[in-house]
Amino acid sequence: xxxxxxxxxxxxxxxxxxxxxxxxxxxxxxxxxxxxxxxxxxxxxxxxxxxxxxxxxxxxxxxxxxxxxxxxxxxxxxxxxxxxxxxxxxxxxxxxxxxxxxxxxxxxxxxxxxxxxxxxxxxxxxxxxxxxxxxxxxxxxxxxxxxxxxxxxxxxxxxxxxxxxxxxxxxxxxxxxxxxxxxxxxxxxxxxxxxxxxxxxxxxxxxxxxxxxxxxxxxxxxxxxxxxxxxxxxxxxxxxxxxxxxxxxxxxxxxxxxxxxxxxxxxxxxxxxxxxxxxxxxxxxxxxxxxxxxxxxxxxxxxxxxxxxxxxxxxxxxxxxxxxxxxxxxxxxxxxxxxxxxxxxxxxxxxxxxxxxxxxxxxxxxxxxxxxxxxxxxxxxxxxxxxxxxxxxxxxxxxxxxxxxxxxxxxxxxxxxxxxxxxxxxxx
Amino acid sequence: xxxxxxxxxxxxxxxxxxxxxxxxxxxxxxxxxxxxxxxxxxxxxxxxxxxxxxxxxxxxxxxxxxxxxxxxxxxxxxxxxxxxxxxxxxxxxxxxxxxxxxxxxxxxxxxxxxxxxxxxxxxxxxxxxxxxxxxxxxxxxxxxxxxxxxxxxxxxxxxx
Numbered sequence: 343x344x345x346x347x348x349x350x351x352x353x354x355x356x357x358x359x360x361x362x363x364x365x366x367x368x369x370x371x372x373x374x375x376x377x378x379x380x381x382x383x384x385x386x387x388x389x390x391x392x393x394x395x396x397x398x399x400x401x402x403x404x405x406x407x408x409x410x411x412x413x414x415x416x417x418x419x420x421x422x423x424x425x426x427x428x429x430x431x432x433x434x435x436x437x438x439x440x441x442x443x444x445x446x447x448x449x450x451x452x453x454x455x456x457x458x459x460x461x462x463x464x465x466x467x468x469x470x471x472x473x474x475x476x477x478x479x480x481x482x483x484x485x486x487x488x489x490x491x492x493x494x495x496x497x498x499x500x501x502x503x504x505x506x507x508x509x510x511x512x513x514x515x516x517x518x519x520x521x522x523x524x525x526x527x528x529x530x531x532x533x534x535x536x537x538x539x540x541x542x543x544x545x546x547x548x549x550x551x552x553x554x555x556x557x558x559x560x561x562x563x564x565x566x567x568x569x570x571x572x573x574x575x576x577x578x579x580x581x582x583x584x585x586x587x588x589x590x591x592x593x594x595x596x597x598x599x600x601x602x603x604x605x606x607x608x609x610x611x612x613x614x615x616x617x618x619x620x621x622x623x624x625x626x627x628x629x630x631x632x633x634x635x636x637x638x639x640x641x642x643x644x645x646x647x648x649x650x651x652x653x654x655x656x657x658x659x660x661x662x663x664x665x666x667x668x669x670x671x672x673x674x675x676x677x678x679x680x681x682x683x684x685x686x687x688x689x690x691x692x693x694x695x696x697x698x699x700x701x702x703x704x705x706x707x708x709x710x711x712x713x714x715x716x717x718x719x720x721x722x723x724x725x726x727x728x729x730x731x732x733x734x735x736x737x738x739x740x741x742x743x744x745x746x747x748x749x750x751x752x753x754x755x756x757x758x759x760x761x762x763x764x765x766x767x768x769x770x
Numbered sequence: 771x772x773x774x775x776x777x778x779x780x781x782x783x784x785x786x787x788x789x790x791x792x793x794x795x796x797x798x799x800x801x802x803x804x805x806x807x808x809x810x811x812x813x814x815x816x817x818x819x820x821x822x823x824x825x826x827x828x829x830x831x832x833x834x835x836x837x838x839x840x841x842x843x844x845x846x847x848x849x850x851x852x853x854x855x856x857x858x859x860x861x862x863x864x865x866x867x868x869x870x871x872x873x874x875x876x877x878x879x880x881x882x883x884x885x886x887x888x889x890x891x892x893x894x895x896x897x898x899x900x901x902x903x904x905x906x907x908x909x910x911x912x913x914x915x916x917x918x919x920x921x922x923x924x925x926x927x928x929x930x
Contacts, residue, residue, distance in 0.1 A: 417780040426779055475780060482823075484798045485784060485808040487816035490776050497779045598801065663816035724814045 352395040355384060359613050370480070370714075372473045374675045375706040377613050378699055381620015382628075396621065403618035404581070406611030407680055408571045411582040412563075413608050414471065414500060415589020416597045420541040423590065426497045433491075433656060434498030437649040442467035444641045448634055454691045457513055461685035464506050465698050466642055470675025471496040473706060477670060477713045488663035491653040492670050503677060504583050508533055510681065511580040514688030529579050533587075536579075540591035548596040560603045563592075582680060612676070619679050620699065622686070627696040635700035642705060643712070646671045661727070662720030669716035673709020678702050786810070803892075805829040833893055856917040859890070860924050864907035867930040874901030882922040884915025 362376040383389045427434070445466030449459035474496060483489055512525030540547070551566065553559050567585050574584025592600060650668035659667065682698035776784040778798065786796025794810040803826030808818040824832060862869055868876050878886055889896045889903065890910040896903065905911070913923045 422777065422779045425777070471780070482806070482818065482821040484778065484781060484800075484806055485786075485796055485810075485818045485821060490778055490784070493779050493781065659816045660814065662814045666817070720814065720817070728813060 348395055348398070351392045352398060355380070355392065355395060355399070355617060356610075356613075358384075359617065363613075371710055372470070372476065372673070372675065372706050373613075374470070374473070374616055374679075375703045377616035378620045378679075378703055381617040382623060382625045382699070383620075384617070385621035385623065385625070399614050399618045399621065402611050403615035403683075405568070406608070406613070406615030407582050407683070408567055408585040409604060409608040410612050410615070410676055410680070412567045412585040412589045413601060413604060415586040416592060416601050418497060418500070418590060419593045419597075420537070420544055420590050423497060423501055424541070426494050427501060430491075430494040430498060430653070430656075433495060433649070433653045434502065436652060437495055437499065438467050438502050440645045440649055441642065444638060444645065448638055449694075452634065452693075454694065457688075458685065458690040458694050460510055460513055461681055461690060461694060462697075464503075464510065464681040465678040465694075465701065466638060466674070468499045468503060468674065468677040468681075469496060469646065469671045470673045470677065470706065470709070471500060473673040473675045473709055474670055474713075477673070477710045481713060481717070483666065483670075486663065486666065487657070488650075488654040488659045488667040488670075491657045491659065492650065492667050495649060495653050495671060499677075500586070504533065504537075504586055505530065507580040507583045507681070507684070508578065510684060511575075511688075512578045514685065514690070515578050525578050528577070532574075532577060532579050533583065536584075536587045537590075540587055544591045544593050547591045548593050551592065552596045552599075556599070556603060559599060563600050563604065564607070580684070582684075615683075616676075616679065619683050619695070623695045623699050627693065628700060631693055631697040632700060635697050635704070638697075638701055639704045639708070642674065642701070643672050643708065662723045665720050665723065666713070666716045669712040671709075672705060672712045674702050674705040802826070803829070805832075807832075830892075837893075854916065855914060856920040857912065857914050858920045858924065860911045860913060860927055862905055862907055862909040862911060862927055866905070866907065866927055868905045868927055869907040871905060872901060873899050873903040873905065876905075876926060878913070878923050878926060881926065882915065882919040884913050884919035884923050886911055886923075887914050888912040 358380055359373075359377060362380055363373040366373040366376050384392045442463040445462035445464075446459040449455070449462040454462075474492065478484060478489060478492065508529035509526050512529045513522045516522035516525050551559075551562060553562065567588055570584040570588045571581035572584075574587075575581040589597075647668035650671040651664040654664040654667035678698055679702055682695050686692075686695045771787055773785050773787045776786075778784055782798060782800040784796055784798045786794055788794050793812075794815065796808055796810070798806040798808070800806075805824040805826075805828075806821055807824065808821045811817045811819040873886060873889075878884060886899060887897070889899050889905070890912065891906065891908070911923075911927060913920050915923070
């Protein structure tokens with residue numbers, strides 16, 4: 343009898359997710375906020391509380407985090423990470439500080455304690471690379487000149503996460519400030535070691551793992567990822583980071599194959615993870631945190647916009663491109679929830695989870711919309727600039743005619759970017 | 771003509787250049803093989819005015835349309851330059867015993883006297899491949915030698 347209920351309820355949840363996922367696709371937003379809402383609805387105190395599959399969904403959700411980070415690691419090679427770090431380090435520092443501090447400040451103001459402040463720092467700092475990358479592809483902006491700046495910010499955030507998560511895990515596990523400090527040091531030392539191995543011997547890891555048989559490859563990678571994640575967790579480096587580092591170590595053909603094999607699994611288990619987060623959050627806890635969450639959302643939109651603007655400006659992109667870059671980065675998603683889930687499991691204040699849920703719900707929806715809206719805004723900027731340039735040219739021409747100077751030079755239409763060899767005479 | 775290469779971490783590579791007519795065009799190569807061909811906007815030089823999405827197979831067709839005549843032309847010129855020299859692009863079939871084996875294993879020069887001067891893989895050209903170069907099915911192996919030797923190489927690559 344128990345089995346029947348388990349299967350029926352689990353099936354209902356997953357089928358329900360397919361329905362809301364389809365809805366999200368139609369509206370053109372990320373499914374993550376809808377998965378969260380589904381979780382809230384099925385959880386205790388929700389519309390349709392389900393009891394049986396909780397445990398399964400919890401385990402599935404934990405596997406989901408491992409897979410999310412493993413596939414994220416597979417996206418990058420160690421060389422790409424180091425190269426981006428070298429080029430764009432100032433942007434990364436600005437991004438993390440500017441966006442992290444409001445979250446931490448809120449936690450301290452509300453008296454949630456220092457550990458919650460560290461967690462909230464991460465929750466507000468990190469954009470959702472999944473949502474942002476998807477939006478850039480959907481809006482066909484991969485060729486745009488601001489896109490490398492945006493992707494660079496995402497890479498740096500992912501790297502920052504690889505440092506942040508072990509620190510958070512260590513702090514959560516520690517009993518006092520001293521033990522926290524030593525766990526953090528141990529975690530960072532292990533992290534550096536693993537990263538070095540990934541950089542130096544990544545190719546050997548890939549060769550060791552590779553097999554042409556897809557089925558065996560799938561099992562081998564999944565097993566390896568869970569093993570690495572488990573060991574990482576046991577030394578407080580955080581399971582997610584272990585998986586991320588494994589992903590970075592794998593490169594080339596193996597990475598390509600594994601990505602193709604694991605993507606469907608990732609989608610399934612990551613969905614469970616978002617649902618579980620929703621399940622374990624009591625919807626009744628939402629109303630009291632709505633106001634602070636709205637405040638964080640407003641600040642979060644502004645600070646990410648500034649980050650994107652700065653990142654694009656630093657790469658010599660013009661004003662419209664800076665607007666697009668700023669808007670594109672606004673979305674928060676999977677990481678914020680991973681961090682909040684970790685913190686909640688580690689026993690920080692109960693209000694952190696609903697605050698994060700509200701925060702992500704809002705920004706996962708606002709982010710893609712803002713990115714879309716940036717295009718017409720950028721267009722207006724372009725048109726205004728073109729009009730101004732035309733007016734200036736006309737003014738110069740009349741001035742030149744009035745003074746009747748022989749062949750007064752006509753200024754070129756103003757351009758912010760100077761890397762273009764010459765202004766095309768299309769609208770002069 | 772200066773082609774600018776930009777890494778798109780997590781996505782692939784972008785190449786773009788300015789045509790003689792003053793139009794900036796580019797290609798994004800995603801790691802899955804999908805390509806995007808695009809034309810930059812002249813008003814907003816950071817944005818694309820037109821984007822064409824191509825699957826891996828479609829991109830190959832376009833590449834062939836744009837590139838093949840030039841390669842053929844180059845071969846023809848090479849043949850004219852040296853009398854009695856044959857140049858052939860041999861496609862490595864999946865059934866070839868040398869797919870996934872190295873160029874050294876095939877011992878082409880020892881056995882036939884012909885030289886493998888380049889290998890074209892997808893849109894990548896590997897000029898003067900070394901003996902440790904590993905063949906893959908679908909590679910186009912460019913062989914130069916006497917017509918007889920080139921024929922032998924084709925046979926070796928097909929059957930061993």
